[in-house]
Amino acid sequence: MSEILILGATGKTGRRLVRRLQAAGEKVRPASRSSQVRFDWNDPGTWDETSRGAHAVYLVAPDSPGPVHEFVARAADVRKYVVLSGRGADKLDADFSRSMLDAEEAARNSGAEWTVLRPNNFNQNFDEFVWRDGVMAGLLQLPLGKTPEPFVDVEDIAEVAAEVLTGDGHAGRTYELSGPRGVTFEEAVAIIGRASGRAIRYEEVTPEAYRKQLAAEGWGPEDADGVLAMFAYMSGGHVAEPADGVRQVLGREATSFEEYARRVWS
Numbered sequence: 001m002s003e004i005l006i007l008g009a010t011g012k013t014g015r016r017l018v019r020r021l022q023a024a025g026e027k028v029r030p031a032s033r034s035s036q037v038r039f040d041w042n043d044p045g046t047w048d049e050t051s052r053g054a055h056a057v058y059l060v061a062p063d064s065p066g067p068v069h070e071f072v073a074r075a076a077d078v079r080k081y082v083v084l085s086g087r088g089a090d091k092l093d094a095d096f097s098r099s100m101l102d103a104e105e106a107a108r109n110s111g112a113e114w115t116v117l118r119p120n121n122f123n124q125n126f127d128e129f130v131w132r133d134g135v136m137a138g139l140l141q142l143p144l145g146k147t148p149e150p151f152v153d154v155e156d157i158a159e160v161a162a163e164v165l166t167g168d169g170h171a172g173r174t175y176e177l178s179g180p181r182g183v184t185f186e187e188a189v190a191i192i193g194r195a196s197g198r199a200i201r202y203e204e205v206t207p208e209a210y211r212k213q214l215a216a217e218g219w220g221p222e223d224a225d226g227v228l229a230m231f232a233y234m235s236g237g238h239v240a241e242p243a244d245g246v247r248q249v250l251g252r253e254a255t256s257f258e259e260y261a262r263r264v265w266s
Helices: 012-023 044-051 068-074 095-108 132-137 154-166 185-196 207-216 221-235 245-250 257-265
Strands: 003-007 028-032 054-060 080-084 113-119 139-142 173-177 201-204
Touching: 003 012, 012 028, 012 054, 012 154, 044 054, 044 068, 054 095, 054 154, 068 095, 080 095, 080 154, 095 113, 095 221, 113 154, 132 139, 139 185, 139 207, 154 173, 154 245, 173 245, 185 201, 185 257, 207 221
Parallel strands: 003 028, 003 054, 054 080, 080 113, 113 173, 139 201
Antiparallel strands: none
16 A cells, blocks of 8 residues: 655644544555654755655645755655645745745646645634634734634644545645634634633734734744735735635535634633
8 A cells, every 4th residue: 555645744734634544544654854754845865765655745835935846856656746725825925825836836747636725724723823822811912803714624624635635536626725604813712712711802903013023922024024914915805705625525514613612622
């Protein structure tokens, strides 16, 4: 049995995908900088051995554009790529979005089958890194007002990725993945508050104030620019409408934010 290579195997989507595939009896090769199978985008010496014999790859883009085309060109055994990108990545001008588009392009030009997954912001951003500190402190401050975001559950993304990696009929498709409805950040923290019994509030801040907050947390100017560009794009409502990619692949409704909050926060 050929192996399925999971890059970013310790990340939010990767570790859940590894568990799903292993539970289904698939032969999986988890790889990351901290996995037993070591993979580092900045160390080409780790690439060949990692990809050798793998017939399918879950491709999570590096932090910045560059090496993914070379990696794909060297991964001669791979017959299928599933690329984790981001909803709106083709409209943003930031390093992380350019890196996602670079990964999409590399897969499309690889000669192998490819499928692209473009999710909205994750539900799990509230409990795993990103916004967790603010939620736990009882005050989440972001430069967003009342524009809704149809947050998507990472468990749904992992289930979609598992189906696409092991199933047929997905070649050449781009799936946009979201939750079933848009939720404002104010609504989101209220839902989490009810599920957890915590007092949590949301406060809109200016982009300038948020930039200072990011700088205090150690973010560099370019990374802060990228995050602020993403929030500005979200504020414009460009990714506020729910997408039906989860239903297209799995034949069921996406997990609601309320379901996520009950499962994780209660």
